[in-house]
């Protein structure tokens with residue numbers, strides 16, 4: 393009599409393990425990550441993965457809201473840290489509103505993931521009800537930008553976020569910018585041209601930021 397119940401629990405366990413593994417591996421390696429690797433990490437066969445989720449798309453659908461949420465949180469921490477740093481360093485100019493930050497986030501989620509762009513966009517829009525309002529931010533000098541990046545990275549780390557996410561953010565931002573050909577309604581992109589210098593500097597400051605935790 394206990395056999396059916398046992399089977400059901402095993403099935404639930406494998407689904408939970410597959411979701412956890414997919415969350416971790418899709419986050420790290422992108423949505424094109426190997427399904428074999430996910431199955432292996434979950435301790436099940438690839439057949440079980442297909443049996444439980446049908447296809448890659450099915451598995452992605454099961455975890456994408458959580459992945460998008462993680463990314464948005466990290467992105468929000470990066471951009472807000474940077475903007476707060478401009479304010480505390482008295483750089484002047486107008487700070488971005490939270491709505492602008494989230495608008496930026498929605499647009500950037502899909503950068504570098506062209507095949508699955510609509511999924512990211514949809515997940516972000518659902519989670520945050522992103523609008524299309526465009527705010528205004530005045531550009532700062534290059535020196536002020538560096539300072540805001542540096543201080544923002546430290547703020548972000550102190551707030552409990554992984555400062556590596558800031559590097560990923562600017563890398564995605566660079567890809568997004570390239571995709572858009574520099575033509576965008578996003579004020580943050582217009583006022584924050586991204587380049588390798590910015591990314592290299594952030595990498596250099598990572599150990600200092602990590603020590604703030």
Ligand SMILES: [Zn+2]
Pocket residue numbers: 474478532537540584
């Ligand atoms: Zn700035």
